[in-house]
Amino acid sequence: MAYLISEEAQDLLQDVKTFCEKEVKEQCKEYDASGDWPKNIYEKAFEQGYQALEVPEEYGGPGLNRVDVAALIEQMAIADAGFATTISASGLALKPVLIAGSKEQKERVCELVLEGGLGAFCLTEPGAGSDAGAGKTTAVKDGDEYILNGRKCFITNGEVASFYCVTAMTDKTIGVKGMSMFLVEAGTPGLSTGKEEDKMGIRTSNTCDVVMEDLRIPASNLIGEEGKGFSIAMKTLDQARTWMGCIAAGIAQRGIDEAVTYGKERIQFGKPVIKNQALQFKVADMHIKTETARQMVAHALTRMDMGLSYTTESAVAKCYASDIAMEVASEAIQVFGGYGYSREYPVEKLLRDAKIFQIFEGTNEIQRMVVANNVIGR
Amino acid sequence: MEMLVCIKQVPDDSVEISLDLGTKEPALIGVTPVVNAFDTYALEMAARLKETFGGEITVVSVGNDEVKNSLKNCLAVGADHAYLVKHEKSESLDPCGIANILKKAVHDIEGELETKFDLILCGKESTDYASSQVGLLLASKLRLPVATNIIKVEPMDGIMRIKQETEEGYRSIEAKTPCVVTVQKPDYDPRYPTIKSKMAARKKEIKELSPSEEVSSMLEVIRVFEPAKRVAGIKLKADNEQEVVAQAMSVMTAAKVF
Numbered sequence: 001m002a003y004l005i006s007e008e009a010q011d012l013l014q015d016v017k018t019f020c021e022k023e024v025k026e027q028c029k030e031y032d033a034s035g036d037w038p039k040n041i042y043e044k045a046f047e048q049g050y051q052a053l054e055v056p057e058e059y060g061g062p063g064l065n066r067v068d069v070a071a072l073i074e075q076m077a078i079a080d081a082g083f084a085t086t087i088s089a090s091g092l093a094l095k096p097v098l099i100a101g102s103k104e105q106k107e108r109v110c111e112l113v114l115e116g117g118l119g120a121f122c123l124t125e126p127g128a129g130s131d132a133g134a135g136k137t138t139a140v141k142d143g144d145e146y147i148l149n150g151r152k153c154f155i156t157n158g159e160v161a162s163f164y165c166v167t168a169m170t171d172k173t174i175g176v177k178g179m180s181m182f183l184v185e186a187g188t189p190g191l192s193t194g195k196e197e198d199k200m201g202i203r204t205s206n207t208c209d210v211v212m213e214d215l216r217i218p219a220s221n222l223i224g225e226e227g228k229g230f231s232i233a234m235k236t237l238d239q240a241r242t243w244m245g246c247i248a249a250g251i252a253q254r255g256i257d258e259a260v261t262y263g264k265e266r267i268q269f270g271k272p273v274i275k276n277q278a279l280q281f282k283v284a285d286m287h288i289k290t291e292t293a294r295q296m297v298a299h300a301l302t303r304m305d306m307g308l309s310y311t312t313e314s315a316v317a318k319c320y321a322s323d324i325a326m327e328v329a330s331e332a333i334q335v336f337g338g339y340g341y342s343r344e345y346p347v348e349k350l351l352r353d354a355k356i357f358q359i360f361e362g363t364n365e366i367q368r369m370v371v372a373n374n375v376i377g378r
Numbered sequence: 379m380e381m382l383v384c385i386k387q388v389p390d391d392s393v394e395i396s397l398d399l400g401t402k403e404p405a406l407i408g409v410t411p412v413v414n415a416f417d418t419y420a421l422e423m424a425a426r427l428k429e430t431f432g433g434e435i436t437v438v439s440v441g442n443d444e445v446k447n448s449l450k451n452c453l454a455v456g457a458d459h460a461y462l463v464k465h466e467k468s469e470s471l472d473p474c475g476i477a478n479i480l481k482k483a484v485h486d487i488e489g490e491l492e493t494k495f496d497l498i499l500c501g502k503e504s505t506d507y508a509s510s511q512v513g514l515l516l517a518s519k520l521r522l523p524v525a526t527n528i529i530k531v532e533p534m535d536g537i538m539r540i541k542q543e544t545e546e547g548y549r550s551i552e553a554k555t556p557c558v559v560t561v562q563k564p565d566y567d568p569r570y571p572t573i574k575s576k577m578a579a580r581k582k583e584i585k586e587l588s589p590s591e592e593v594s595s596m597l598e599v600i601r602v603f604e605p606a607k608r609v610a611g612i613k614l615k616a617d618n619e620q621e622v623v624a625q626a627m628s629v630m631t632a633a634k635v636f
Contacts, residue, residue, distance in 0.1 A: 008580055011447070012573060014410070019570050049573035062573050 009068035020079035046116035054091035059110035066301035077250025082204030089156035093119025100224030117162025133176035139168035179229035190215030201352035245321035255332035293321035319367035322357035416501025425456030453579035454571035477515035513560035
């Protein structure tokens with residue numbers, strides 16, 4: 001089973017599959033062990049234009065609908081979730097500009113992405129995780145410029161991005177209503193990166209602190225209006241978290257693929273272990289969960305494409321897909337038995353990769369708050 | 379430099395194909411059709427030549443409408459024009475029949491594009507039936523020089539300098555242009571189609587040609603069959619070498635090896 005996609009996306013899917021099989025899947029093992037960012041793999045992927053999948057057609061993008069893109073991103077996630085996260089995090093950083101930016105800003109970031117650049121979305125701070133409004137980064141207007149100061153943490157693509165969408169307080173006295181969003185290009189004096197995280201999973205993606213010290217940017221780099229930063233960030237995450245569900249479903253699918261292949265090869269008591277109904281039911285449950293997650297992702301994305309509300313659906317998709325990715329990855333290890341626990345085999349990585357999807361872009365507890373608020377009403 | 383690359387659509391060669399016991403034909407349902415690997419090397423070689431020496435690349439294939447997808451894939455990795463010679467039963471044609479059709483296609487395409495090809499590239503063989511004959515027969519019918527198993531070709535002062543791979547090593551050849559080459563795997567891989575090139579290729583037209591005259595085959599396939607499955611070996615156990623050799627000799631004698 002898979003996403004229902006257009007004929008042209010089916011064609012592209014075959015190419016992405018071939019590319020990921022030949023250039024990503026096996027190669028990423030080494031980088032999963034070392035934690036290094038696989039620049040050469042990403043350069044090849046950028047040549048293919050994978051980072052630009054979410055660039056709108058009017059700005060030079062491929063003009064695919066969101067479900068089409070999801071099928072391609074899932075294929076990348078099947079190969080390596082960190083790889084898909086890097087690609088998708090760039091799409092995340094595009095969103096504040098696409099949601100609230102000026103035409104010039106949209107043209108600029110899309111140009112950067114089409115040239116092979118990545119974006120980084122900078123909201124989280126050491127003291128502002130789930131409580132994103134508690135950020136301490138400030139932006140002070142000085143003539144035609146803003147001066148930014150502060151430290152962001154857990155920033156995907158922090159060290160490798162060409163542009164950053166950064167939230168900062170333009171008025172600290174009025175809470176989240178004093179938060180604004182800014183576009184910062186790589187290389188701007190005052191912008192640096194700090195500690196790189198030595199992560200449990202998605203180790204082929206880069207995650208680090210992004211530091212701003214008297215960073216001066218033109219006032220025209222304000223995205224939307226002053227005071228709208230929190231709202232833009234929430235709208236961004238509303239959309240972006242479905243994509244995390246998409247990658248999580250990809251991790252789960254890899255778990256199924258690996259479990260089935262191994263289950264057919266592994267002989268115990270004179271027959272392949274998959275011949276045991278206990279394991280067949282396990283695989284069935286893995287598939288039921290994964291397919292349900294995938295279709296929830298597709299549903300949320302279809303609503304986005306149709307211009308309908310998607311906040312609840314997006315939260316459901318992200319929360320459910322990441323929860324079942326953990327379960328499916330764990331069951332894949334179970335099918336492998338002792339070998340599944342060994343780093344020589346591909347399934348323990350899936351569990352490590354899956355865990356972050358319950359945490360970032362809004363923890364699953366936050367997702368449940370979003371869902372509850374929308375179901376119960378305030 | 380004007381180049382023509384002849385391609386064949388074949389079943390994905392990374393998939394193990396079995397024989398359909400009902401039809402006695404290879405079971406190809408669900409096997410993705412792809413461009414023959416050696417033809418992709420030929421196209422990549424042409425694309426690199428185009429990047430260095432300019433000119434255009436035309437791809438041509440013989441088959442039904444399904445082959446158009448493979449031709450579009452070629453347009454996404456360097457080809458400028460694509461032609462399909464419509465033939466509903468191309469799989470039943472022998473290499474000579476295909477070469478006849480291609481010969482006419484070469485003339486038709488040259489007429490339509492108002493050009494003359496300097497170089498015609500074919501894969502050295504197809505990964506399905508591997509006759510290795512089409513390139514040679516095409517050259518013969520066009521009365522052009524031909525070099526087989528080549529891994530490099532370069533135009534120089536009106537001739538083609540060719541590097542051919544042989545069992546023992548390499549051979550340098552010079553050929554007058556135009557000429558035909560059949561391509562072996564070079565030391566590089568074909569490029570991947572990019573999202574952009576693929577989307578653009580999908581919008582390009584695949585022009586159709588007709589084989590016109592009736593093409594018949596001189597060869598007839600009598601039977602398609604799988605190689606005999608290897609049977610499990612015999613494990614010999616004995617206390618010493620003499621005994622195990624004696625056992626082996628008696629097993630081989632019984633099997634009429636001698």
